[in-house]
Amino acid sequence: MIQIRRALLSGWDKDAIVKLGRALGPRGVELFATRGTADALEKQGLKVTRLEAWLGSPEILGGRVKTLHPRLHAALLAPRSAEGLAELEAVGSVPIDLVAADLYPFEQAVREKPGDRAHGIEHIDIGGVTLLRAGAKNSDHVVVLPDRESLEEFLALIGSGEGVPAAPQENARRWAARAFRMTSAYDAAIAAWMSGDEELPDTIALRGRRALSLRYGENPHQRAAWYRGADEFPFELLHEGREISWNNLLDVDAATALAGQLPAPSAVVVKHTNPCGAAVGSTAEAALAGAWECDSLSAFGGILAVRGIMTEAAAARLANVFVEVVVAEDFETAALELLRKKKGLRILKGPRAGPSGPPVRVRTLLGGIGAQAGDVFAKGDWRVAGKAEPTDVQRRDLELAWLCAAAGQSNTIALVKDGRMIGIGTGQTSRVDAVHVALYKANRCGHDVRGSSLASDGFFPFRDGVDMALEAGIAAVVQPGGSRRDAEVIEAADERLVPMMFTGSRCFRH
Numbered sequence: 001m002i003q004i005r006r007a008l009l010s011g012w013d014k015d016a017i018v019k020l021g022r023a024l025g026p027r028g029v030e031l032f033a034t035r036g037t038a039d040a041l042e043k044q045g046l047k048v049t050r051l052e053a054w055l056g057s058p059e060i061l062g063g064r065v066k067t068l069h070p071r072l073h074a075a076l077l078a079p080r081s082a083e084g085l086a087e088l089e090a091v092g093s094v095p096i097d098l099v100a101a102d103l104y105p106f107e108q109a110v111r112e113k114p115g116d117r118a119h120g121i122e123h124i125d126i127g128g129v130t131l132l133r134a135g136a137k138n139s140d141h142v143v144v145l146p147d148r149e150s151l152e153e154f155l156a157l158i159g160s161g162e163g164v165p166a167a168p169q170e171n172a173r174r175w176a177a178r179a180f181r182m183t184s185a186y187d188a189a190i191a192a193w194m195s196g197d198e199e200l201p202d203t204i205a206l207r208g209r210r211a212l213s214l215r216y217g218e219n220p221h222q223r224a225a226w227y228r229g230a231d232e233f234p235f236e237l238l239h240e241g242r243e244i245s246w247n248n249l250l251d252v253d254a255a256t257a258l259a260g261q262l263p264a265p266s267a268v269v270v271k272h273t274n275p276c277g278a279a280v281g282s283t284a285e286a287a288l289a290g291a292w293e294c295d296s297l298s299a300f301g302g303i304l305a306v307r308g309i310m311t312e313a314a315a316a317r318l319a320n321v322f323v324e325v326v327v328a329e330d331f332e333t334a335a336l337e338l339l340r341k342k343k344g345l346r347i348l349k350g351p352r353a354g355p356s357g358p359p360v361r362v363r364t365l366l367g368g369i370g371a372q373a374g375d376v377f378a379k380g381d382w383r384v385a386g387k388a389e390p391t392d393v394q395r396r397d398l399e400l401a402w403l404c405a406a407a408g409q410s411n412t413i414a415l416v417k418d419g420r421m422i423g424i425g426t427g428q429t430s431r432v433d434a435v436h437v438a439l440y441k442a443n444r445c446g447h448d449v450r451g452s453s454l455a456s457d458g459f460f461p462f463r464d465g466v467d468m469a470l471e472a473g474i475a476a477v478v479q480p481g482g483s484r485r486d487a488e489v490i491e492a493a494d495e496r497l498v499p500m501m502f503t504g505s506r507c508f509r510h
Contacts, residue, residue, distance in 0.1 A: 001166040006029065103125040146175065266307040284306055307328075326347050416455070425440075481503070
């Protein structure tokens, strides 16, 4: 057990620090504090040893230097051996058994004033990080409380008894590990901010604080959580009929990413991160109907994202269908009342169509981390590749088809007609198979593919995929181009006077 006889308190969150001081002071613990914290504690009638007086060194440089002193850090780092205690005494110091120090809210500061470099610099905590690391390094003898959660756990542990409080070493070591995780994430946030537009620096430090405990991971036997990075969770949870899961969040990310590319009102249905419906409509109801009717069989148990306001009429269309999550920019009151009647439904409200995503996306890869920059939805420089020019209607449908193809797992072929996706083939190992699946799904759901527009997320390596599509009645094609056989592929379209456009950019998603 670690006996707490002296405690150093220095925190941004004065309410939490005062709560701790009121628990420790009456039990005989000597309280040391920096100037601002000491003022807050003394207002509560607590006796405090001010660091300035004890160290014989004033706070300087506007508070930039106040805890960086050898006697103070010796008090935290000293081993509790006879030799260590003797050396402490020789330098006029004493052992400190607990340090509670939360850090300047750097990420909040730079979010509030993103262009103000001086404001960000002044919110980079130096002394607090050093105190936490010193206490955490000596966690066999020192309790370190790096945040309110740790502080509350400590207070629950010591209870409201009398006499010198104490904490088990196992708890101290757990809080120490948390302190190192926090300082690591803190430094990562500062490094990312300092790096500015440098997309792929020589070192990547990830940061995150657990914000959501999820129902389970990809499978029920896997645990999962969502960790907050630079931003808070981008949606407001309006209703949670059942605890949200890892797969739900993956699909919400995919659905809102695509919906965010579309004009309002529009709707997207996603299943297993692939779009199985997407439509732009004159109303939310029309858009939702178009998206759902693309492939109602696949939409069962999917995720629905609405760009714009979820209206009562649109919500009524979901009365007898099963969806896992509904997310929209806003909801009519009557729509929300209808949706809340659905057992197990999760309802999310977002301030925008969906999160834009970080400029660099990372994933675990071969025991390490892979990182890539840029947006999969890149528009590119479109040009007419063949002899035929697409109509304005075809251009609009081609643009929607391209966005749907970009949202699917490669290889993907997407079919769109009159502002609605009517078929999609995703995750295929050949482009011909992707065309076949897209046509099959459209026909299975009763859609007439004749006159529709097709988008391919990668170039056609041979003309066979284009021939299959054109024989079915596809009336316009967009693809990246860049194949050695582009001339043959263009010829296939020209033979039927079907317009073909090249984007000049690929939109694979693995």
